[in-house]
Amino acid sequence: MPALDALFGLGFQAVKKSTIHLKNKAGKGIESGPVSALEALRRLKVKGLDKVVAVKVNGELRDLSVHLDGDGEIELEPVAIDSEEGLKILRHSTSHVMAEAVKKLFTGVKVTIGPAIENGFYYDFDYERPFREDDLPRIEEEMKRIIKADLPFVRKEMPREEAIEFFKAMGEDYKVELIKDLNPEETVSIYSQGDFTDLCRGPHIPSTGKIKAFRLTKVAGAYWRGDERRAMLSRIYGVAFADQKALKEYLRKLEEAKKRDHVKLGRQLELFSTHEEIGAGMVVWHPMGGILRHVLEEFEIAEHLKRGYELVKGPQILKTELWKKSGHFENYRENMYFTEIDGQSYGIKPMNCLAHMLIYGSKIRSYRDLPKRYFELGLVHRHERSGVLHGLLRVREFTQDDAHILCTPEQLDQEIKGVLDFVKDMMGIFDFDYDLEISTRPEKSIGTDEDWERGTGALIKAVEDNNLPYQVNEGEGAFYGPKIDVKLRDALDRQWQCATIQCDFTLPERFDLFYIGKDGQKHRPAMIHRVILGALERFIGVLIEHYGGAFPTWLSPVQAIILTVADRNIPFAKKVFSKLREAGIRAEKDFRNEKLGLKVREAQVRKIPYMLIVGDRESDKKGVTPRLRDGRNLPFMECDQFIALVTEECKQRR
Ligand SMILES: [Zn+2]
Ligand SMILES: [Zn+2]
Numbered sequence: 001m002p003a004l005d006a007l008f009g010l011g012f013q014a015v016k017k018s019t020i021h022l023k024n025k026a027g028k029g030i031e032s033g034p035v036s037a038l039e040a041l042r043r044l045k046v047k048g049l050d051k052v053v054a055v056k057v058n059g060e061l062r063d064l065s066v067h068l069d070g071d072g073e074i075e076l077e078p079v080a081i082d083s084e085e086g087l088k089i090l091r092h093s094t095s096h097v098m099a100e101a102v103k104k105l106f107t108g109v110k111v112t113i114g115p116a117i118e119n120g121f122y123y124d125f126d127y128e129r130p131f132r133e134d135d136l137p138r139i140e141e142e143m144k145r146i147i148k149a150d151l152p153f154v155r156k157e158m159p160r161e162e163a164i165e166f167f168k169a170m171g172e173d174y175k176v177e178l179i180k181d182l183n184p185e186e187t188v189s190i191y192s193q194g195d196f197t198d199l200c201r202g203p204h205i206p207s208t209g210k211i212k213a214f215r216l217t218k219v220a221g222a223y224w225r226g227d228e229r230r231a232m233l234s235r236i237y238g239v240a241f242a243d244q245k246a247l248k249e250y251l252r253k254l255e256e257a258k259k260r261d262h263v264k265l266g267r268q269l270e271l272f273s274t275h276e277e278i279g280a281g282m283v284v285w286h287p288m289g290g291i292l293r294h295v296l297e298e299f300e301i302a303e304h305l306k307r308g309y310e311l312v313k314g315p316q317i318l319k320t321e322l323w324k325k326s327g328h329f330e331n332y333r334e335n336m337y338f339t340e341i342d343g344q345s346y347g348i349k350p351m352n353c354l355a356h357m358l359i360y361g362s363k364i365r366s367y368r369d370l371p372k373r374y375f376e377l378g379l380v381h382r383h384e385r386s387g388v389l390h391g392l393l394r395v396r397e398f399t400q401d402d403a404h405i406l407c408t409p410e411q412l413d414q415e416i417k418g419v420l421d422f423v424k425d426m427m428g429i430f431d432f433d434y435d436l437e438i439s440t441r442p443e444k445s446i447g448t449d450e451d452w453e454r455g456t457g458a459l460i461k462a463v464e465d466n467n468l469p470y471q472v473n474e475g476e477g478a479f480y481g482p483k484i485d486v487k488l489r490d491a492l493d494r495q496w497q498c499a500t501i502q503c504d505f506t507l508p509e510r511f512d513l514f515y516i517g518k519d520g521q522k523h524r525p526a527m528i529h530r531v532i533l534g535a536l537e538r539f540i541g542v543l544i545e546h547y548g549g550a551f552p553t554w555l556s557p558v559q560a561i562i563l564t565v566a567d568r569n570i571p572f573a574k575k576v577f578s579k580l581r582e583a584g585i586r587a588e589k590d591f592r593n594e595k596l597g598l599k600v601r602e603a604q605v606r607k608i609p610y611m612l613i614v615g616d617r618e619s620d621k622k623g624v625t626p627r628l629r630d631g632r633n634l635p636f637m638e639c640d641q642f643i644a645l646v647t648e649e650c651k652q653r654r
Contacts, residue, residue, distance in 0.1 A: 020068060023047070023056075023077040032074055032382035038064040038206070042206035046078050051242075053205040054079040054089050061085060063155055063203040081210065082242035091116035093153065093204040093559055094143075094214050094240040095119040095123045100141035100196035102236070110225065111198065112174040112233060119250060120214075120239035124222050126174065130234045136216040139236070143214070150209030151193040155202055163188040167199065174224065175199045213247035214240040253492045260492070262544035263391040267555075269549055269606060271540075272392065281389040281396030283537055288557040291586065294534060295555055297377055300401050307422060309403055314355020316379065320345035326354055327446050331479040333462050335382045352378035353529060357511040360525075365515040370525065371407035371415055377536075380400045392541030399536045404512065404530040409454075410528045416484075416501060423486055423499045426532050427654050430543065432488040434470055435495070439476035439483050446480055447506040455503030456482040458526075478529075480504045498534040498542070503527070504620040550607045550629060554650040558608045559586045560626075560642075563599045567591075567614035572619040576612060576639055583643045604629055610646070 020040045021029030030043050037055040041064075046052065046425040055062055079086045095114030098121075104110055106127055114123030123581070125131070154165040156246040158166065160179060167175040178199060179188060192198045193208055205291055216238040224230040241247040270288035274282065287294060287631045300313065317339060323329040328336065328351070356374045365372070379399050387393050407415050427434050441452045459482055463470050469635050470484075477483055486499035504527045508514075514522040533539040543551070553559050561582060564573045570591050580587035588608075590599045596613065603611050617636070618624055623641050626634040637645075 010208065013043075017613060018148075020044070020074040020076060023075050026075075030072075032068060034067060034069045037066045037068055037076060040068055040074075040076060041078055044076070048080070049078075051080050051082070052078040053081045053086050053210055054203045056439065061089075061203050063153070064206045065152075065155065065503040066203075081205075082246070087240075087242065089203055090114045090205055090211065090242065091119075091121040091240045093208075093209050094123040094238060096153070096193060096196070096198055096200070096204065097143050097146050097208055098139065098236060098238060099123050099125075099140050099198060100194060100214070102148055103196060105138060105142055108375060110172055110174055113178075114198075117237075119241075120217070120237060121570065122235050122237045124224070124233040124235045126224075126231060126233050129235055130221060131219045133219060136219070136236070138522070140214075140216050146194065147211045149194065150207050152207040153202075154192050155189055155204075156192070157187050157189050160184070160188050161288065163190065163199070166190070166197075170197075182196050197400045211240065211509050213241065213244045213249065214238055215251070220225070230485075233647065233654040240444065249414075256548075257492055257494070257545070260545040260548045262393070262541045265544050265549040266391065266541075269544075271544070271557075274391075279385050279396075281384060281394070283392060283395055283397070289540070291557045292540065292551070294556060295531075296540070297399075300533070301375075303426070304373075304375045304401075304403070305489075307418070309372075309373040312356060312359055312374045312376050314349070314352055314358075314376065314378065317341075317346045317348050318354055320347050322354055323347045326507060327480065327510060329447065331444060337381055341484060348381045349378070350380050351381045351529075352380065352400065352402045353404055353507060357507060359514050359515055360404075360406050361511055365406075365525075367408055367515050367517050367523075369404055370515055371411050373403055375403040377403075378492060392537045395535070395537050398538065399614060400531050401533050401536065402529070405530065406508065406525040407528075408515070408517075409526045412458045412503070412528075413465070415528060416458060416503075419452045419499075419501050419528065419532075420462060420466055420468070420484075422532055426499075427474075427486075427488060429545070430548070432490065434486050434498075436463055436470040437476075437485045438463065438470050438472050439473040439478075439485060439488060441482065442475045442477050442479065443478070444479055451505035452482060455505060456504065458503060459484050478502050480506050481529075488542070490542060492544075492545070496538075497541045498539060498636065499532050500530065500534070502529040504529055536574075538606045550609075552649075553609045553646060553652045556605065556607075556609050558588050559646060559650075560610040560612055561590055561603050561606075561608045562587045562612045562614060563596060563603065564591045565596055565613065567593060569616065569619050572622070573614040576624060577641050580643065583647065586648055600627070610642075612642070 004280060019029030020032045032041065037057060041052065041055065042048060051063065055064055056079060057066060057068065058075050078504045081090055092115060099111050099114055102125055103111065108128060112124040112126065112476040114121060147309050163179050164176055167179065182188065189201060190197050191202060191204055216236060220235045220237065222233050222235040224233055239250060269288055270286045272286060272291060273284050275284060275529055278284065320329060320338065333349060336350050339346050339348065359374060360372060377399050381397050383396055384396055405415050442455055463484065481502050481504040483502035485497060487495045488498050489495055508525050508527050513525055515525055517523045562573050562577050564570055573589065573591060577587055577589045600611060607629055609629055612624045613627060614624065621637045623636055625636045626642060
């Protein structure tokens with residue numbers, strides 16, 4: 001705005017006045033001058049300022065108290081307490097408050113670091129004894145006092161040497177070590193609230209009073225800088241949210257998640273077990289889990305056939321030579337298991353791709369034959385560190401609903417779209433919301449830049465053409481190509497990785513796959529690796545927690561159980577039982593001479609959708625009175641009516 005340039009100051013020196021404006025509102029700025037960001041936001045008439053805890057100055061996160069006295073255009077973006085960045089700042093700031101409280105209560109304690117983590121924060125302390133759960137209420141009380149005092153967080157920058165002396169004088173050796181390790185270029189900043197001062201980059205909330213909802217949750221041991229040769233510190237964890245409502249909701253979900261733990265429910269519902277004597281990460285499926293898997297697998301096969309996939313199956317172990325050809329040996333060896341047969345090295349498959357490539361290459365393909373969609377419920381083995389193994393969620397042996405699509409480069413967009421539609425249908429059936437993430441080329445990878453760009457472009461186009469929101473993870477792709485990861489959200493709003501769609505231009509190259517195009521020439525097909533539910537083990541683990549073990553009828557291992565009131569009802573109950581079995585309903589019977597209440601309770605613990613109680617009325621009138629697992633009763637009905645009801649429910653997958 002040259003017309004607005006003003007001359008001021010001595011000597012008629014031309015000074016360009018700069019403006020401060022809000023993001024995306026360049027036209028409506030205020031004149032800049034020495035002013036705090038908070039004051040600037042006030043003058044810019046930002047609404048709901050009491051919910052604003054920090055600010056982005058030209059994209060950089062800063063304290064609200066930061067002084068804006070730079071030249072040029074300054075763009076501000078307020079950061080609200082309930083935004084992702086705002087919550088992170090709130091949580092980290094709460095860790096400072098906790099450190100202040102701990103220093104006040106425990107003489108001689110030394111502070112280290114206190115970062116924000118998912119839902120909360122922690123702080124590591126060095127104290128003469130480890131902290132205990134029963135220390136937490138006292139610390140919480142002290143924190144509440146600090147919060148009530150509404151102490152401002154004050155930033156101060158210090159020369160490096162001065163900062164070292166400052167923390168040395170306080171006996172804070174860990175801080176001294178941290179400063180010494182800082183890049184000499186970096187500004188050393190300290191923050192104080194009340195009489196507590198910490199070394200920190202910031203930013204922080206403006207004052208302690210902004211903390212409206214927190215809770216200290218647990219204690220743990222942790223090595224200084226994660227190094228087991230260094231001091232063992234005592235860590236205190238806490239959670240913090242924008243308001244009490246969000247905190248309560250979080251604590252409720254935490255309680256609920258404990259109740260829904262799939263390992264606990266897996267035992268209670270007799271679905272699966274794991275055994276030390278078998279080995280870590282290997283799952284044993286019991287009859288109830290066996291039938292659940294079978295239902296899921298049959299469903300998957302039907303859904304794939306419906307969409308033009310062909311069923312194939314490759315062997316479990318393949319020569320190591322072939323894994324070298326594919327690039328797996330070079331790039332994925334650490335996750336593979338190897339064995340030897342007749343002096344020849346073999347690799348146990350960690351992925352199903354190879355056999356599918358050989359199937360495609362077994363004859364000459366024309367462009368008219370494409371796309372080819374090969375589907376396999378493929379059992380794979382991958383070496384995962386024992387520390388990360390957990391129930392069904394992280395295992396070493398699992399079955400993927402894996403497919404490889406080979407198509408012409410022109411068909412690639414359409415095929416990716418087809419897979420995205422498939423994911424949408426499947427997630428809808430299980431009632432999952434989901435998010436998409438696109439991952440780009442990692443450091444360790446194969447293929448040309450051109451291929452990577454083409455593949456990444458195709459994935460982004462497919463997602464954007466479908467108007468789906470997505471996030472980009474730079475450098476997180478598979479070693480052979482870019483990918484779309486689908487992260488589903490369960491009933492407790494937790495994220496789980498399931499489907500992935502990966503482009504691969506290198507495997508067709510390495511296996512010299514081609515098709516004859518319209519021009520009569522050989523061309524290289526494009527290839528997609530994709531799974532929809534991912535590892536079935538993991539997916540079942542997620543389903544158990546998602547439904548809290550109360551599977552919808554179509555998935556329930558046992559759909560109905562017949563309970564007799566008295567022994568004289570057994571003959572009719574037997575007839576009901578065989579009728580249901582004949583109709584394909586997974587029915588069980590409980591004709592024991594036990595109290596009905598006990599039988600009902602047991603069926604409820606097993607979360608069986610329908611209990612058919614057969615007493616005198618049912619025997620006389622030749623029908624059933626279904627009782628639901630939540631305690632509700634349906635009206636008396638004929639056996640055939642009940643069969644029709646369950647059959648329809650399963651067909652609709654309600
Ligand atoms: Zn800090
Ligand atoms: Zn594959």
